[in-house]
Amino acid sequence: MIQYRIEVADVHAHRFLVTLRVDKPQPRQQLSLPVWIPGSYLVREFARHLSPLKARQGTRDVRVTPLDKATWELDTQGSAALTVQYEVYAFDTSVRAAFLNAQRGFFNGTSVFLKAHGFEDLPQAVKITGLPKGWQVATALPAVKVDAKGGGDYLAPDYDALVDHPVEMGHFWRGEFTARGVRHEFVVSGATADLDGQRLLDDTRRICEAQIGFWHGRRKAPFDHYVFMLNVVEDGYGGLEHRQSTALICGRKDVPRVGRTVNKDAYTTLLGLISHEYFHTWNVKRLKPIEFAPYDYTQENHTRMLWFFEGFTSYYDDQFLLRTGLIDAATYLKLLGKTVNQVLATPGRLSYSVGQASFDAWTRYYRPDENTANATVSYYTKGSLVALALDLALRELPASGKAHPSLDGVMQRLWQLARPITQADVAQALADEAGRYPQMLPVKAGTPVVEAWQTLLDKWTEGCDELPLQHLLDRLGVAWSAKAAPLPQQWGVRIQDNSGAAKVQAVMRGGLAEQIGLSAGDELLALDGWRVKKTDDLAAWHDAQRAQALLVNRDQRILTLTVPALNAAAGKAGKPPRVPASTQAATDIVTLALSDVSSAPDKMVRRQAWLQA
Template sequence: MLHYQVTVADPKGHYFDVQLQFEIAREQLQGTGDQRWIDLSLPTWIPGSYLIREFARNVLFVRARAGSVEIACNRERKDTWRVHVDGAQLAPTSPALLIQCEWRVYAWDLSVRGAHLDDTHGFFNGTSLFLCPKGFEQEAIELTISRPGENLQDWLIACGLPSQPGTLKDPHGCPVLRAGGLVKFQATDFDSLIDHPVEMGGLHVESFTALGVEHVFAVYGADTDLDLQRICNDLKPVCEAQIALFEPERKKAPFERYVFMLHATDNGYGGLEHRSSTALLFNADELPQCGVEKAPKGYEGFLGLCSHEYFHSWNVKRMKPAAFVPYDLTQENYTRLLWIFEGFTSYYDDVMLARAGKLSEEAYLKSLGRNIAQVMKGPGRLNQSVADSSFDAWTKYYRQDENAPNAIVSYYTKGSLVALCIDSAIRQQTSGQKCLDDVMRLMWQRKGLSGEGLQEDEFPSVVLEATGIDLKQEITRWTQSTEELPLSDALKAYGFTLSQTQNDEQIYLGLHGQFKPEGMLVKQVINGSPAHASGISAGDLLVALGEKKLTETHYKRLLAASQPGAELRAIAFRAERLLECNLRAGAPVSNEWEIKKLEQIEGNTVPAPWLQ
């Protein structure tokens, strides 16, 4: 067994201390003779966030002991430390040697991916903290969390791992961490350990039961008037709908307890899925208040985020690409299927809200229109297929630069539109008797329950088996080419029409920027636009446009009052060099898409997937 202890060592300096203790037999050591060693490694990325993040950069030191003797521990690679055991420690009569290691981790990453610690709370993903000895990945694990000090306010710990029997807990099952105290958890293996993040502090906690499963919602950082009970009430039918989608007969979730962990911030957004929990980051001002009936404008988006991460409990945590079985956390794991595992989840997040009665049809269609606009406004969709976007996640999607709109398309957003087209095609060809739900259920039975990964070319055959419909050619075309998706046809089958709408701008320039006191700092230039033709580039500082100093107010007035074809004199600085060019205003380009009911329906329609 591996014994880890995480200590809240220096919250003001943002340091966790981690200790590891384990016994190792002679035959488990690497090397020969008196030159023996064991390697300890830290993951370089975290599942669900496809970028090499180099978590080891936050490790200050690693030390080791064999029994009571300090032994050498050297960094072997960027993510690996080698613990050296010489012959003196290997007594012939001893069956195993006790190794003790300790290290310190800097934790000041306020995101769902890393670790964060101050004197009010602590949060960590195991991928940021836990070095694993090579060959011990399948060993059972005991995790201890300790908090030295006196006269400190009690902290609650939110975590999906089971705690030691007899642990003091709050009414919702969250262990209590007292000053000078400790709490112990158990994990079946290293993969389980790093797939259960920990949030601890002065948490606001509520819980609800969905189809027999306890769901805990723990919040740090929210205002005191947060209506957490309303959040739980709204999420309960959403969770039940998702459980029933995958298990319509048994209605059994793949976990015994689920934990939502929310860090409410002044300005933040994010979510990361785990097998029985999720870490969330969201703006506190967009959460509901006690005594206020009307929810903030962004609350539906918050419920959509929760729905998205919860759906991942099936789609990507248990049903996953074969390239992820098992994860290799030392390097990139390439797959062209993220449009299924991330894109389909982006499709179902709002669909499940609507089915559960937490999103009106009008609100759903507005959200869908925004997703369509997000894809259609970027010329990157004409340069990168959604399958290539999946493959390039490691180098492009998670490393976007000023040219991103011209070069890439999102496997999240376009993947959700591919799901819309597949779902519509199945419903049309089966007269509404089959749909994408049937495909997801078969995938769950074939892949989720077995742990077998989905092969790169296997999905069309799953669709065929689940529905009797052969969509291989269409799926290949929609995912491996840059051909436009048949969105209008997909929506027409439900009795809706898709159209572009005009915005308030009278001209199109094709640039995006950030206003500063001295002018506009250009962030992005769209290929084929007037700004592109004039020679303006990202990084330029526009100081004058149309014979006047460029301010945000002046810029908006120009967009609203100028006419296509107008010549606008632009003055800019590129580094220290003065530039002058002419911008010929283009005709307005609408990036807004509207979905409405058809006034006159031709032919038969099928029930829409978002209907209850």
């Protein structure tokens, strides 16, 4: 057994003190700290927050030699127990690392627990100690002997499990519920005293019950305890999944409060986040890509399937809000339309496949800059649209038995494999669920069904053609309409308003802004002689019928650019010149709405099955 002691050492200096004990170390024992945390695909160099390691065997000091940025070799001799002590600086407010101040403590194991090489598969014991007065502990780690506040001894079966159970501590609100026989805890740190915790519990319970039923029917879930850890801050958003818990962060405006009207859109966003991270309990934590079996904590773990594990999860998160009645069909279509518009506004979708975007998440998605929208596409949003397209393609096929094929059936078939999966497994599950060719893909006679679905899957995940969403939605009774986007999107520019200044964040490839010479970092000063202080001022002073001077500040140099008049080939008045559709971000905004299907009963049945509120 490997033993850790983690102590709240100094809340004002934001430091945990960690002691590691290896009873019978190996000769030249090696220790290492992960450089990344599963679920967040960026090398984050957690070891930079560790103090120098101090090691002893009995009364003998043990020399510690660094081998690389996160690995150390210790000059161990004989079988005497090895004790290693170090401090961890913890002041990362995100869900990915560790945090400690006078009000709250939090840590992921990947930030604080050194791995003892050769002993990864042994049980890993943890003692949590030094809690300030009144602090509580919340974690899904199996407790061995803890006090009423949660301080004391915990035990993980191996190192992977140890670092997959984050720990929340401090003064927080706590509630719990049971969903399909599983005890769920919900802790909220940083909330105001009027938090409507009961509403949060009730709504979360509906999501959990629906998702457990989705994966297991009437069977038991593969866990008996789950913990939601929500940190409420002034402004923030994010989550990170774990096998029996999730760490969440949201803004104060997002949570429900007793006696106050909740911000409906903000609260829906929070529920969507809860739904997303809970769905990951299955899709990526247990059903995972073959490249993640096992995790390599020393370097990037590349896979081309984040479009499935993140994208399909993004499709189902709002689906479960709909299925549980937490939102209605109109709200769901509004959320879906938002995702469609996010993808269409990304020029990178036309040159970078979602499979390649998955592989390059480590260097592109998690390191965004002013060119990211031109250089890649989000595997979250584009992946969710691939899921939508596949679901609708399946649902338009003839029913087999009592129900039409659906993506639900595909997910459940993959779950039954009970092993890490590949893209070929997804294609096979699609073929098994459909039992026939996809309708929109011409195939030669005699082509195996699985080969046809693999071809379609490759086309949508490894190609850059637009997905046939308008066609598929129309066949299910959902109308697709478009109108002109706000002026900055028509120009192909993203602008941030800040303290009376409108500053260019990004310029879209092939758009009007690029053509006239705008660059990221430019401050817009005036259009046609009129002062521009915020983005809305552009529309106020813009006249598409004639050329206009645009005054910009670039590195304290005043430049004059020319916004051209609408040319004859551009079409309707009031819009800037169009650029080739093969290179541009969309200059229209898509709206989705239910259409009248009263004269098409089969279409109505299939639509009702999809929008099963």
